[in-house]
Amino acid sequence: MKRLLLPLALLLGCASSPTTSAPASNGTIAITASPAEGSAVVWPDEEFRYTQPSARQPAELDIPPVERFTIEPGIDVYLASRPELPTVSLWMSFPTGSMTDPAGKRGRTSVCMSLVSQGTKTLDKVAFEEKQADLASSVWANSGSESLSTGVSSLKRTLEPTLDLWVEMLREPGMRQGDLDRIKAARKASLAQNKSAPGSLGRRLWSSVVMGPEHPYGRVTTEKDYSSITKRDCEKFLKTLGPQNAQLFVAGAMTKAEVESMIGGRLEDWKGSTSTPDVPPEPAPRSGGIFFADIPGAAQSQIYVGHPGPQRGAKDYEANRLVAAILGGSFSGRVNMNLREDKGFAYGARARFSYYKHAGVFAMSSSVRSDATAASIGELLKELERMRTEPVTLDELQREQDAAVASLPAMFSTSRRLLSTYSNLVFYGLPLDYYDAFVGRISDQGIANLRTSARNNLQASDLSILVVGDGESVLPTLLKLAQDENLGGGTVTVLDADGRVVRTVR
């Protein structure tokens, strides 16, 4: 078991500071009593209330290890064994995803994985679902742009039959035409719904704006794509999946021996490896102006401002993380304090770096009152420029350093959280002992590092800006904003709900 002392323990212990000064007299204050009492009631005013309590001795940071081993037929296993729990959660990851979808058939991977989880050769959709419900388990499959996962959540007492069901789905999926037709129709219907509200349309279009509409990370799926996906496409796709470069993550009430016998035993005759996708080209963002999609009558506009960013493995990752945290990583972040707590434009606002396997994105986002759309973009740009050009305060830096370190125990607090933390490391190709030196790397950062990071990794120009909202009221104000050379030089580009350019407005 790996244990390390928190080098920042002292810092944590010193985090307390007086927030207000104690009163001259150590007296009491009275506020008017509740109606029930009818006379003044005394509230205490003890000295100790005036100062944040000192931290106690922090526990040693205990990063629970995962067991790593390989089972037949060559699957890498990551096990967080907790025999005392009544539950097991496990999933297998394959290194491919929707970025391999061929032109004209975007959405193929996602639809095909959904088809896989409809049932098996012997169990149709209803029988398959009933069986899961009877076991009180869930057997699932899903997909992302560059990884596919399938797994189960089960009580220990029903684990064996749940695993049977899972393996039957993996090895003998039903692949019924009727299920495929239904999935395609449902996808089209939900696509139409997603196009009709600012939040969901913004989420749909943002990657295509910031990564580029033809980039493997940026393509949107259309009704036409869904129509063209066939059962044969899915069967062909499934043949490209194999277990030999898959990873299996197991959390909960299983031991190594149980994983070997219960899962290895069920999968040992499955051969082959998954073909991994090519490294994608550089992002080709739509930038240098405002891109707008219209939802007539919207009460709020969904706004994104950003650009392609550094990758997860970048040397200055820790500094970037702290920069984004200060700018908008939590309630305390600058953009939230500005748009929400100061201006009252929004319910919330965030800024973050996020990471694909081979690319990164910087984005500030918010959903703002329609009549405050242009003003909100102006504030976001101001905050971006301030972050790029001015040093952060020591308070901000320390708050986010403390937060990054002090919240580590929460990342390892349950077997499932522990395993997601490790599976993230595996996804980005980072070492499993990554967190051993994490505290040191975070605490090494100073104001100057963050300034360098902000200068290097936040752009002053060529920004991608996406606004989804009510055109009639919002577009005129965006046009004014776009007078700035950097923001379009007087033009706004209008996109349709599939991200195609409809026209340019001046």
Place this chain on the structure above:
Amino acid sequence: MTPRRSRWGAVAVAMLMGSSMISPSTTSAAPATESSELVVELPFEAYTLDNGLQVILHSDRRVPLVAVDVWYHVGSGDEEPGLSGFAHLFEHMMFQGAKHIGADVHFDTLRKIGGTGVNGTTNKDRTNYFEVVPSHQIETALWLESDRMGYLLDLLNQESLDNQIDVVRNERRQRYDNVPFGKDRFAIAAALYPEGHPYRYLTIGKHEDLENAKLSDVRDFFKKWYVPSNATLVLAGDFEMEDGKALVDKWFGSFPAFDKPGHTAPELPALTKTTRTELDDGFAKYTRLHFAWHSPAKLAPGDAELTVLGRVLGASGWGRLYKRLVLGSQAAQRVRVYQSGNGFSGEFHVMVDVKPGNDLAAVEAVVAEELKTAIAEPITPEELERVVNGVESSFVWGLEEVIGRAERLQFFNHYAGKPGYTQEYLEAFRALTPAKIQAQAQATLQAPRAEVVTRPAAAKKGGEG
């Protein structure tokens, strides 16, 4: 002042029999048997301070985290006419600062100490405030929670109220006004509850009422509802029991006692006839058929029965309406059927999203048939068993994190009057029979109901200017 402790809760409660344990007790569980029932053990100690504050402590020392969770037993169901949305607006004000901690420090302070899951929520019955902190920082969480319980009004000012009115109105826009089917939720409530009934306006409230909220309303609300005797504090996680009690005494024990405010159950006349409201929704792309009935309150007799019936009719994959409408005719994109109990009364909902190009009347006919069957015939034992298995399993998964355990104790304390209701809760489901569920279906579903049909509005002319 050291308050005398009046014990009203039992000490550690070990529940059910069987093979495995949720809880970290060092005592060994009964021998495992394959077919045994699940053991769910959620030990706690509960007591009340002299000032009436209820305290529930659950100690689990495996992971160095503590969940601090305060429930105030007031929600939007206690709002006065003209002040809809106020309980939730007030919740926002609780994050603005208090006398000793200062202004706007809540989130910053918790962030610095590694607090996670910091938030507050309001429903019809209660308002909760919670955070999970590293256990060596437990006292900072108690400092923050005690200060806003005792000293909120010292820093109250018009500027921060004005700002939070804007924020809450933005929240309403984001979650209700700017999304498909937001109007449907208001229309159902308007059809079920008469003018003046607090459930009529949903917890988020009306824009005009929010705009009209005054500082004096905040003061009055605080003094009436946010007294120690109307609150329950739960600590769940890594602390030693006696230490936890001493800390609670230090931070809350010297607070004065006020009478516990009483809740007035609003009059709720039964619906005299089924009403139908037709809506156009500019964001909607499906036609939503939505029925709602008055039903029993949360944990009241009939609540579990209707919870099961909702699953039998609506469960994704195997529910009766799902099978017929999503898998069979495929006229529906989605089906939801559920019982939603609140403190004073409940609602039973049937909701079907009909895909464009399908016949609403045909969908309604299927819904009518299945409702008729649920009234005329008992569900099958297999269906019942399936749902109860799922209820047990979700219960277990819900206890995985310390905050889940804190919330479970609070939930049972609030709605059942005892934090140790776990066993009774699960046994109530185990004791259900198809006949009991049928009887409840008859009692609830044969009454008049609220019907709301939302149709996609004809596409407005694009307004790109």
